[in-house]
Amino acid sequence: MSPIVKLTDVHKYFGTYKVLEGVTFEVPRGGVAAIIGQSGSGKSTALRCINALEAIQGGTIDVCGHAIQDPELNRRALRCDVGMVFQSYNLFPHLTVEQNIMLAPTCVKLMRKPQARDLAHQVLAQVGLAEKAEHYPEQLSGGQQQRVAIARSLAMKPKLMLFDEVTSALDPQLTGEVLKVMEELARGGMTMILVTHEMAFARKVASQVIYMHKGTVWETGSGTMLDSPRTAELRSFVNNGL
Amino acid sequence: MSYRFDFLALLPYWREFLWGVLLTLQISATATVSGFIIGTICAIARADGSPFIKRLVATYVEVIRNTPLLVQVFIAYFGIATLGVHVSANVAASIALTVNVGAYTCEIVRAGLQSIHRSQMEAAECLALSRTQIYWHVVIRPAIERVYPSLTSQYVLLMLASSITSQISAAELTAAANRIQSVTFRSFETYIAVGFIYLVLSFVVRAAFALFGQTVFTRRRKLGTAL
Ligand SMILES: Nc1ncnc2c1ncn2[C@@H]1O[C@H](COP(=O)(O)OP(=O)(O)O)[C@@H](O)[C@H]1O
Ligand SMILES: [Mg+2]
Numbered sequence: 001m002s003p004i005v006k007l008t009d010v011h012k013y014f015g016t017y018k019v020l021e022g023v024t025f026e027v028p029r030g031g032v033a034a035i036i037g038q039s040g041s042g043k044s045t046a047l048r049c050i051n052a053l054e055a056i057q058g059g060t061i062d063v064c065g066h067a068i069q070d071p072e073l074n075r076r077a078l079r080c081d082v083g084m085v086f087q088s089y090n091l092f093p094h095l096t097v098e099q100n101i102m103l104a105p106t107c108v109k110l111m112r113k114p115q116a117r118d119l120a121h122q123v124l125a126q127v128g129l130a131e132k133a134e135h136y137p138e139q140l141s142g143g144q145q146q147r148v149a150i151a152r153s154l155a156m157k158p159k160l161m162l163f164d165e166v167t168s169a170l171d172p173q174l175t176g177e178v179l180k181v182m183e184e185l186a187r188g189g190m191t192m193i194l195v196t197h198e199m200a201f202a203r204k205v206a207s208q209v210i211y212m213h214k215g216t217v218w219e220t221g222s223g224t225m226l227d228s229p230r231t232a233e234l235r236s237f238v239n240n241g242l
Numbered sequence: 243m244s245y246r247f248d249f250l251a252l253l254p255y256w257r258e259f260l261w262g263v264l265l266t267l268q269i270s271a272t273a274t275v276s277g278f279i280i281g282t283i284c285a286i287a288r289a290d291g292s293p294f295i296k297r298l299v300a301t302y303v304e305v306i307r308n309t310p311l312l313v314q315v316f317i318a319y320f321g322i323a324t325l326g327v328h329v330s331a332n333v334a335a336s337i338a339l340t341v342n343v344g345a346y347t348c349e350i351v352r353a354g355l356q357s358i359h360r361s362q363m364e365a366a367e368c369l370a371l372s373r374t375q376i377y378w379h380v381v382i383r384p385a386i387e388r389v390y391p392s393l394t395s396q397y398v399l400l401m402l403a404s405s406i407t408s409q410i411s412a413a414e415l416t417a418a419a420n421r422i423q424s425v426t427f428r429s430f431e432t433y434i435a436v437g438f439i440y441l442v443l444s445f446v447v448r449a450a451f452a453l454f455g456q457t458v459f460t461r462r463r464k465l466g467t468a469l
Binding site: 051053075076077079080082083084086088090091092093094095096103104107108136138139152153156 | 361362364365366367368369370371372375379380383384387459461464465
C-alpha cells in the first residue's frame with residue numbers, strides 16, 4: 001500500500017545548526033509510528049516539518065499527496081488532511097469546549113452551526129467528554145483538556161494525526177486516560193505519528209518504532225525492537241528508562 | 243471663612259447642565275468608538291504590517307503621546323478651519339479626541355496582541371484557519387478581553403479629558419459650567435457641582451463598560467471572574 005507519509009533524506013537547519021541530517025522513513029495508511037529518542041534529537045522538529053510548520057532545506061516530504069518542500073504548497077489544504085496535537089494542549093481559552101471544536105468546521109468547511117455542534121458532540125463522545133461541551137478549558141483537568149484537543153483535531157476528519165509528547169505534562173493517571181483515547185484511535189484505523197516517552201505504549205500500540213538520535217533515524221523496527229536493540233545508543237536509551 | 247454656599251442659585255440652569263452632560267457623553271462616545279477602531283487597526287498594522295506601515299503607526303503614536311491634548315485640540319480646530327472645511331467646535335473636538343485616544347488604544351491593544359502566545363496561532367494554523375480567521379477568532383478577541391480593564395480606564399480618562407475641549411467652546415459640560423458661573427457669579431458652587439457630575443459620569447461609564455464586557459466576553463460572565 002502506498003504510504004501516507006514519506007520522508008526522504010530530510011535536512012533541516014536552524015541557522016547553521018543542523019537539526020535533521022537526512023531523515024528517511026515512511027508510514028503506511030493505518031500505521032502507527034512512535035518516534036522516540038533523547039531530548040534534542042530532533043523528534044519535534046521532524047513532526048513539525050511534516051505539518052509544514054518548519055521549512056526544510058533538503059530532501060522531500062510527501063504527506064497525503066502534498067509535497068511539503070514545494071514553495072507553492074497549499075498549507076490550508078494540507079492541514080485539512082493532517083491533525084496535530086501538542087504537549088501544551090493549546091485550546092482557545094476564551095471559547096467553550098464546544099466552540100473550540102466547532103471553530104474549524106464552521107470557518108474552514110463552512111459547516112452550519114447545528115451540524116457543527118452535532119459533530120462536536122460526536123467527537124467529544126469519542127474521547128469520553130460528552131458532558132463537558134459547555135465548559136471552558138480552564139475548568140477541565142489537563143487530561144481532559146488534552147482529550148478536547150484531540151477531539152478538536154478529529155472534528156476536521158484528518159487522514160493523519162500527529163502527536164507531540166501529548167502526555168508529557170500530565171500525571172500518570174491522566175496520562176492513562178489520554179493514551180486510552182489514542183489507542184482507540186489507532187485501533188479504529190487512524191494513521192498516527194507520535195513522539196512519546198511512553199515506552200510501554202509504543203511497544204503495545206505502535207506498528208513501527210523510530211529511534212531518532214542526533215538528527216537521524218538511528219534505528220527503526222517493530223515494537224519488539226525495544227526488547228533487543230541493535231545499537232548501543234538505543235540500548236542505553238531503553239535501559240535508562242527515558 | 244464666612245463663605246455662604248448657595249447651590250440653589252444654580253437650579254434654574256439645570257437644563258444647561260443636562261445639555262452639557264449629553265454633549266460630553268456624545269463627544270466621548272464618538273471618540274471612544276472611532277478611537278477604538280482606529281487604535282485596533284493601528285495595533286494590528288504595527289504588529290503585522292510592512293516596515294513602512296509600522297514606522298508610520300509608531301510615529302503617529304509617539305507624536306500623540308508626547309504632545310499636550312490641548313494643543314492637539316487647537317491644531318484640529320484651527321487646522322480643519324484652515325483647510326476651508328467648516329465644522330462645528332463639537333465635531334472638531336470629537337475628531338481631536340478620536341485621534342488622541344486612537345494612539346493610546348493602539349498601545350494598549352498592542353500589549354494585548356503581544357500577550358497572545360504564538361502557540362495559539364500555531365494551533366489555529368494547524369486547524370486550517372486562514373490568516374484573517376486566526377486574527378479574528380484567536381488573536382484579537384482574547385487580546386481585547388485581556389486589556390479590557392486598561393481600555394476602560396483609558397476611555398473614562400477620555401471622558402474627563404473632553405472637558406479640555408471647552409477651550410474651543412465645544413458645548414460640553416465644562417463649557418456649560420463656564421457660562422453658568424459667569425452669569426451667576428457662583429463659580430465655586432458651579433465647579434463643585436460640575437465636579438460631582440463628572441464623578442457620577444465616571445461611575446456610569448465604568449458601569450456601562452463592565453456591563454458591556456460581561457455581555458461580550460461570555461467566559462467572564464459564566465466563570466464569574468472579574469474583568
Ligand atoms: N526554533 C528553533 N530555533 C533554533 N533551534 C531550535 C528551534 N527548535 C528546536 N531547536 C533545536 O533543535 C534541536 C532539536 O529540537 P527538537 O526537535 O525540539 O528536539 P526533541 O523534540 O527531540 O526534543 C534542539 O537542539 C533544539 O534546541
Ligand atoms: Mg520535543
